[in-house]
Amino acid sequence: MATTDDGARTTFLKEVKNAVTPHASLLVLGVLGLMIAFITSYTGAFHHPKPADVPFGVVAPAQVSEQLVGKLDRLSGSPLDPRAVPSERAARQQLADRTIDGALIVGPRGRPDRLLVAGGGGASLAQAVELVVRAAEKAEHRTVRTVDVTPAARGDSRSLSSFYLVVGWCVGGYLCAAILAISAGARPSNGHRAVIRLAALALYAIVAGLAGAIIVGPVLGALPGTFFGLWGLGALIVFAVGATTLACQALLGIIGIGLAILLIVILGNPSAGGAYPYPLLPPFWRAIGPALPPGAGTWAARSLAYFHGRAVTGPLLVLSAWAVGGTLITLALSIFRKKGETPS
Structure with missing residues (x-):
């Protein structure tokens, strides 16, 4: 009877190890960390908004x-x-x-x-x-x-449409990049494959930017302003976020997805100045917001919609820096990866 019990216990432990591998356990712990960071970041940014300077x-x-x-x-x-x-x-x-x-x-x-x-x-x-x-x-x-003197459009309740538009573009950017990167392995195997993935991302960014501009403009009438300006901004945001995600994955493999989520979703969204513009945010979120894609994109989208494109140079430079930096890092890590690494 004892032998039977020992055998059942051994079989059960093997099943547990097969079902939850050490690698999976580490990923689950990483997800737990991201969840805690998400709660901390959003609650910290939004729990007590008050104007400052x-x-x-x-x-x-x-x-x-x-x-x-x-x-x-x-x-x-x-x-x-x-x-x-x-x-x-x-x-x-x-x-x-x-x-x-x-x-x-x-x-x-x-x-x-x-x-x-x-x-x-x-x-x-x-x-x-x-x-x-x-x-x-x-x-x-x-x-x-x-x-x-510059009221929000009738279809733009509380002037949040710009923020939600940018969040949608950001989500599309990192999800597209994640799918491209993990479809044949978590790391780009060589320079040619990295170039192809970046080209596919660029094409997707153009289509995604157009789709977003059509939805908030002609379809819903949520945002006024220049249609082509929003289209171009959307394409830049999607590509910047996607290229950053590809760079993170080239650097860290599948863990890079978590790093991209940390940068774009956990830190970027609550500090974007959407629900609460920068002067209402605590110092930390107010400081990092303009330097991250969601914040730069939200500011630029509102400027295009309501301020005739004024004050967009800085945000566009920020988005361009993320796009160029992500592209260069992705290519560099793909071309100069260690010899002997198994291609994906």
Whole structure:
């Protein structure tokens, strides 16, 4: 009876080892780590949004301008980063250029002040600025009227369509790259295969960019702005994310998929300035957001949709750097891989 029990126990342990190999166990632990990082990153970024050092213009008579800027600068928690602006026209221009996120126009005696905001740049940020300014005006026994000089489109609730569009492009980019890379092995086997995969990714990126632009434009009417501009942006985002994923997989094999998810999904999405624009995010996420593809893409998409393409040079350079860097790393690791490595 004991021999039978020992044999059953041995058979069961063999089945467990066959079902969950040591390699699979390590991957499961990696997935657990990514899950914990996901919860930490999203909760850390979104659990307590509050404005901090929001670029803010003040248009007021010379005799009160400096005093008013000082009062706004000393507000508890430093929600605003105020600076004097010479005229309402200049304030509107700076809002259009995305150098400030709001402006207070002090009215003549007996008339209410006006707060200029740009809802297309992020509804949550415009509302946060309005709450801060209204509280400050109430303390001074003044009234303020809010004017949205760049409102979100009717089909773009809370100006989130740009963010969701970019997230979709990012998902398409790393999933396409992952499929191309693991279809015949986790590592590119040689330079020729890497070039073919990159070319296939480029073709896919063009189609994906076109599909996204059609959906948010002619189909749903969610975003205004230039159709061809969004198409080109989408193609660049998809290729940048895909090339980065191929580079991660060339470097680390299947574990590279996890690294790509960490960069794009876990760190990139909550820091993209979508649901909460940069001035509402904690310092860490605010710092990394503009340097990652989701953040650069979201900023550029909103600029194309609502700000006539202004302030897109930096984000486009960021996306181009990810695209070029991912391509070069993929090719280098594929061409100069160690001799004797078994081709995939």
